[in-house]
Each structure stands twice: as C-alpha cells, then as structure tokens.
Amino acid sequence: MAALRKAIQELKQLKEQCVEEQGVEMAALRETNQELQQQKQRCVEEKDKELAALLKENKTLKQEKQRCVEEKDAKTAALQKTNQELKQQKDRCAEEKAVKIAALRERNQELTQLKEHCVKEEAKMAALQTKNQELKQQKSRCVEEKDAEMAALLKENQTLKQEKERCVVEEVKVDKKEDVEVKVEPEVRHDVKMNALEIEQKLLRGNIEELNMKYGKLLKIHEKDKAEMAALRKTNQHLKQLKEPCVEEKDAEMAALQKTNQELKQEKLRFLEVKHFEIVVLHERNHELQQQKERCVEEKDAEIVASHERNQELEQQKERCVEEKDAEIVALHERNQELEQQKERCVEEKDAEIVALHERNQELEQQKERCVEEKDAEIVASHERNQELEQQKERCVEEKDAEIVALHERNQELEQQKERCVEEKDAEIVALHERNQELEQQKERCVEEKDAEIVALHERNLELEQQKERCVEEKDAEIVALHERNQELEQQKERCVEEKDAEIVALHERNQELEQQKERCVEEKDAEIAALLKKQLKKPPKALCVVKEELVEVKVELEVEQEVRVDQPEQTNEPIPTTQRRTTPRWRRVINSFYCIRPNVNDD
Structure with a gap:
C-alpha cells in the first residue's frame, strides 16, 4: 500500500510537472501567437499602407492618363480645326477654281465672239471677192459690148464713107448731066440735091455725135471702173495687210493662251500630285498616330471612326465636285456645239445680207478699226488678268506650303510631346518595378514566416477535413437515400x-x-x-x-x-347496374x- 501511495504521489508529481510544463508551453505558445498576431497586424498595416500608396499612385496615374487624354483630345480638336481649315482652304481653292473657270468661260466667249467677228470679216472678204469677180465679169462684158459697138461704128463709118464716095460720084455725074442738060431746070435740081445733102450731113452729124457721146460715156465708165478696181485693189491689199497681222497676233495669242493653259494644267496636276502625296503621307502619319492613340486610349475609337467617315464623305464630296465639273465641261462642249450651230445659222442668214453689207463696207472698215483697238485693249486686259491670276496662284501655293510646313512642325511637336510622355511613363514604370521588387522581397519574408504557421494550420485542417469528409460521406449517404425516397414519392405523385x-x-x-x-x-x-x-x-x-x-x-x-344520377358519378366511378337501367320509372x-x-x- 505504501508503495502504491508512493507510486501515486510520484504519478501526481509527474502529472503536476506535466501540467506545469504544458502551462509553460501554452504560455509560450500564447506569447508566440501574440507575437505572430502583432507581426500579422504589422504586415496588414504595411500592406494597407502599400495599398494606399498604390491607390495614390493609381490616382496619379489616372490623373496623368486623364491629362494625356485631355491633351490628346486637344490634339484631336486641333487636328479637327486643321482639317476644317484645310476644308476651308479646299473650299477657297474650289471657289478660286470656279472663278478661274468662269474667267476661262468669259475668255472662251470672247474668243468665240472674236472668232465670229473674224468669220464675219472673212464672209465680208468673200463677198468683196465675189463682188470683184462680178465687177470683173461686168467689166469684161462692158469691154466686149464696147468692142462690138466700136466695130459697129467702124462698119457704119465705112458705109458712110462709101455712101459719101457714091454721093461724090453722083455729084460728078450730075455735073456732067447738067452740062448736058442745060435746058432742065438747074436751080430746082441744085436745091433738091443740096437739101438732100444737108439732110444726109445732119443725119451723119447726129449719128457721129451720138457715137461720140456713147464713146465718151463708155470711156468715162471704163475710167470709173478702172478707178473702182484700183480702189478695190488698194482696199483688198490694205485689208489683207491688216488681216495678216491680226491673224498672226490672234494665232500667237491663242498659242500663248494654250501654252499658259497647258502650263496651268500641268502646274495644277503637279500641285494636286504633291498635295495628294502630302495628303497620303499625312493620312499614313495620322493612321500611325491613331494606332498609337488606340494603344494608349481605347476610348477614342468612335471619334476616329467618325473622322474616317468624314473623310469618306469629303472624298464623296470631292468625287461629286469632279462629276459636277465634268458635267460643266460637257455642258460647255454642248454650248460650243450650239454656238457653232448658231454660227452656221448666222452665216446662212448673213449670206442674204451680203448685198446690204457691201453698201456698209466703209462703215464696217471703220468699225473694224475700232474693234481692233478694242480687241487690243481686251488682249492687254486679259494679259493683265492672267498675270494677276498667276500671282494669286503663287500666293495660294505659298500659303499652302506655309500651312504644310506648319502642319509638319505641329506633327514634330506632337511627336516630341509623345516621346516625352513615353519617357516619363517609362521612368514611372521603372520606379514601380523597383517598388514592386521591394514589396515582393518583403512579401517573400512574410510568406516564409507564414508558411510555418500555414503548415501547422494545414495539418490541423487535414484532421478537420478528414472528420468533415467522414461526416460529409454520412450526410451524402443520407442525402442520397432522401433523394431516392423523394424520387419515388415524386413518381408516385406523378402516377x-x-x-x-x-x-x-x-x-x-x-x-x-x-x-x-x-x-x-x-x-x-x-x-x-x-x-x-x-x-x-x-x-x-x-x-x-x-x-x-x-x-x-x-x-x-x-x-x-336527376339528383341521384348527378350524384352517382361524383361519388363512384362504377358502371350503372343493368337492373336500374331496365326498370321503368x-x-x-x-x-x-x-x-x-x-x-x-x-x-x-
């Protein structure tokens, strides 16, 4: 018994020692738990601080992003303004082109009028030539008539001479007969002969005077015809001399105008090619900037789509303008054809008026001189207008070159700003990477500390999970049984x-x-x-x-x-017995x- 008591006391002492050791261990564990909780709180506080710092950085980054977005919005607004300015410049160029086209139309009208006037002058010259030919024919006919009359007069003179000779012969015969016939009445015969001779002389004198008058008239007509022919030759030579320099000047002016038009067209084509190339380059640059902008800011896609649609609309407007210009050119060609037809009709109408125009040759010559002077003045004015248009064109080209230079400078500034933004962002990203590395190192230390705690917790969790799995299996079996019972009940319910x-x-x-x-x-x-x-x-x-x-x-x-019949189907679903059916009520x-x-x- 004493040994048992000693053994019991020793066991009690061992138990007390174990309890004390367990208490010390529990106290140590509690202290470690408190320290771990304090470390956990410190880590949580540090993480909260880091999160606050990251939130601040995110806010700053968002603010910077907003500033970048605002700057990009401002840039897009500036680009839109530049696009509007370019559109306005395009409109101005279109207006200037319209003005030039109107001036060229006026010039074409003037040239058509000059051409019509030249055609009229050529018609007049042709009429004068026909008149000269008619006068030459009349002159030849008059000369032939005069030759025939001279031949007839010569024949009459010959006949008169022959008659005179016959009269002289007869007088000689009469003298001889008078000598023979002295007794016949000499005085009466002499008077009769003298009277006959006087009558013949008077007739001959009248014929000679008439012939002289006719000859004088013919000479006067011939001299007048010679004078008229000489005057017409002089006028023809003068008109030819005037026509040749006018035609040469007009040909030279037309050639110069055609050359200037070709040069203007070539310059226009070169200008359009340069502008098209610059526009293509700008479009490519804009496309690159838009891609960069899309990478930086995805929210501006709608605006870019709108700008593309606007560009398509502008291209469509440009195509429509080109189509309208083509239609105007076609209309001008049709107008030229109509003018040519009118010209032909006018020429046909003027053929009937050539006779009246001959009477107004002198007036037309004077008008021609005045028209030549007016045309010279118009040519001088057209040259001055061409010079002014060329100066305006040069000014427009200089202005557009200056605008292109300004756009290039603006693009360079935007690229520099973009590079500065990218450098700033890279520096911020580097700083954030360094900060992340420091935070990762701190995190690794905390993770290592927490891993030990997590291992212990995992062991405890494993035990709890095993218990939980056993409970879950039991519950699953019960749930499966309940589900089966529910299915059976549902099937019974459905049946x-x-x-x-x-x-x-x-x-x-x-x-x-x-x-x-x-x-x-x-x-x-x-x-x-x-x-x-x-x-x-x-x-x-x-x-x-x-x-x-x-x-x-x-x-x-x-x-x-009836009540019984109605109540029987509701109570029972059995068939009616035959006895009830057969009995008569x-x-x-x-x-x-x-x-x-x-x-x-x-x-x-």
Whole structure:
C-alpha cells in the first residue's frame, strides 16, 4: 500500500510537472501567437499602407492618363480645326477654281465672239471677192459690148464713107448731066440735091455725135471702173495687210493662251500630285498616330471612326465636285456645239445680207478699226488678268506650303510631346518595378514566416477535413437515400396525378353524356306532358285533378332521380347496374297509364 501511495504521489508529481510544463508551453505558445498576431497586424498595416500608396499612385496615374487624354483630345480638336481649315482652304481653292473657270468661260466667249467677228470679216472678204469677180465679169462684158459697138461704128463709118464716095460720084455725074442738060431746070435740081445733102450731113452729124457721146460715156465708165478696181485693189491689199497681222497676233495669242493653259494644267496636276502625296503621307502619319492613340486610349475609337467617315464623305464630296465639273465641261462642249450651230445659222442668214453689207463696207472698215483697238485693249486686259491670276496662284501655293510646313512642325511637336510622355511613363514604370521588387522581397519574408504557421494550420485542417469528409460521406449517404425516397414519392405523385387527371377527364365526359341524356329526357318528357295535357283536356275534372296530382308526384320523382344520377358519378366511378337501367320509372308508368285512358266521347 505504501508503495502504491508512493507510486501515486510520484504519478501526481509527474502529472503536476506535466501540467506545469504544458502551462509553460501554452504560455509560450500564447506569447508566440501574440507575437505572430502583432507581426500579422504589422504586415496588414504595411500592406494597407502599400495599398494606399498604390491607390495614390493609381490616382496619379489616372490623373496623368486623364491629362494625356485631355491633351490628346486637344490634339484631336486641333487636328479637327486643321482639317476644317484645310476644308476651308479646299473650299477657297474650289471657289478660286470656279472663278478661274468662269474667267476661262468669259475668255472662251470672247474668243468665240472674236472668232465670229473674224468669220464675219472673212464672209465680208468673200463677198468683196465675189463682188470683184462680178465687177470683173461686168467689166469684161462692158469691154466686149464696147468692142462690138466700136466695130459697129467702124462698119457704119465705112458705109458712110462709101455712101459719101457714091454721093461724090453722083455729084460728078450730075455735073456732067447738067452740062448736058442745060435746058432742065438747074436751080430746082441744085436745091433738091443740096437739101438732100444737108439732110444726109445732119443725119451723119447726129449719128457721129451720138457715137461720140456713147464713146465718151463708155470711156468715162471704163475710167470709173478702172478707178473702182484700183480702189478695190488698194482696199483688198490694205485689208489683207491688216488681216495678216491680226491673224498672226490672234494665232500667237491663242498659242500663248494654250501654252499658259497647258502650263496651268500641268502646274495644277503637279500641285494636286504633291498635295495628294502630302495628303497620303499625312493620312499614313495620322493612321500611325491613331494606332498609337488606340494603344494608349481605347476610348477614342468612335471619334476616329467618325473622322474616317468624314473623310469618306469629303472624298464623296470631292468625287461629286469632279462629276459636277465634268458635267460643266460637257455642258460647255454642248454650248460650243450650239454656238457653232448658231454660227452656221448666222452665216446662212448673213449670206442674204451680203448685198446690204457691201453698201456698209466703209462703215464696217471703220468699225473694224475700232474693234481692233478694242480687241487690243481686251488682249492687254486679259494679259493683265492672267498675270494677276498667276500671282494669286503663287500666293495660294505659298500659303499652302506655309500651312504644310506648319502642319509638319505641329506633327514634330506632337511627336516630341509623345516621346516625352513615353519617357516619363517609362521612368514611372521603372520606379514601380523597383517598388514592386521591394514589396515582393518583403512579401517573400512574410510568406516564409507564414508558411510555418500555414503548415501547422494545414495539418490541423487535414484532421478537420478528414472528420468533415467522414461526416460529409454520412450526410451524402443520407442525402442520397432522401433523394431516392423523394424520387419515388415524386413518381408516385406523378402516377397519382395522371390517374386523377384520367378520372377527372372520364368524369367530365360522363357528366357531359348525362347532361345530354338529361336534356333529351327533359325534351321528351316536355313533349309527352304537352301531348298528355292536350289529350286529357276533354276528361272530367276529377280525372284531371288526379292526373295533375300524379304529374306533380312524377315531377318530384324526376327531380329526385336527376339528383341521384348527378350524384352517382361524383361519388363512384362504377358502371350503372343493368337492373336500374331496365326498370321503368314511375313517371313512365304514369304516362303509359295515361295512354290507356280514353275520353268519354259520345258516338253522336
């Protein structure tokens, strides 16, 4: 017993020592737990500080991002303004081109008018040439007539000379006869002869005077024709001399204008090619900037799409402008054709007026001189206008070159700003990477400290998970059993519901059949009752009262039977027995008895 007591005391002492050691260990564990909790709090506080710093950095980055977005918005606004300015410049260029086209149209009209005037002058020259030819023909005819008249006069002179010679011969013969015939009346004969000679002389003198007058008139006409021909030759030479320098000047002016037009067209094409190349370069640069902008700011895609759509609209407007210009050119060609047709009609009309124009040759020559002076003034004015247009074109080209230079400078500034932003962002990213490395190192130290705690916690969690798994397995088995039971109950419920639905459908059908039978029976009974009433009208009053009472009883029985028939399908779904179907009801028997009653009708 003493040994047992000693052993018990030793065990108690060992137990106390174990309890003390466990208490010390628990105290140490509590201290370590407190230290770990303090470290955990410090880590949490540090993490909170780091999160706050990261949030601040995120805010600053967001603010910087917003500033970048605002700057990009400002840049886009500036680009839009530049686009608007370019559009305005394009509109101005289009207006200037329209003005130039209008000036060229006016110039074309002037040239067409000059051409018409030249055509009129050529028509006048042709008319003068035809007039000269007619005058030459008239002159040749007059010369032929004069030659014929001179030949006739020479023939008459010869005949007169011959007659004069014959007269002289006759006078000689008469003188001889006078000598022979002295006795004939000499004085009478002499007077007759003298009178005849005087008459002949007078006739000859009159003929000679008429011939001299005709010859003088012909000479005067010939001299006038010579003077007119000389004047016409001089005028023709003068007009030819005037026409040749005018034609040469006009040809030179037309050649110069064509050269200037070709040069302007070539310069325009070069200018358009340069502008197109610059626009292509700018589009490529804008595309690159837009890609960079998309990488930096994804929110501006809609604006870029809108700008692309606007560019497409501008291209469509440009195409429409080109189509309108082509239509205007086609209209000008049609107008030129119409003018040519009008010119032909005018030439045809002027052919009839050539006779009147001959009378106004002098006036037209004076007008021609005035027109030549006016044309010289117009040519000088057109040259001055061409110089002004060329100066305006040079100024426009210089302005556009300056604008292009400004755009290039603006693009360079934007690129420099972008590079500075990228450098700043790179520096910020480097600083953030360094900060992240420091935080990762601190995190690794904390993780190493926490790993030991996590290992212990994992062991405890494993034990708890094993217990949990056992409980879960038991619960899963129970849940599976419950699910199976629920499925069985649901299947039973579905079967019951289907059976009830079938019964309800059958009951509804049976009710419909019974209602139909009821309606038919009621109709039949109403018809039979009506027939019975008609038949029993002639019966004595007592019989009618009895019938009435029986009818009331029958009606009550019918109502009871109807209630029974309606209640039977609702209570039971069993078929009606054959005995009930075959038994005739009382109302039927009453009706049959009514058929057996015969009214007391006299045979009379």
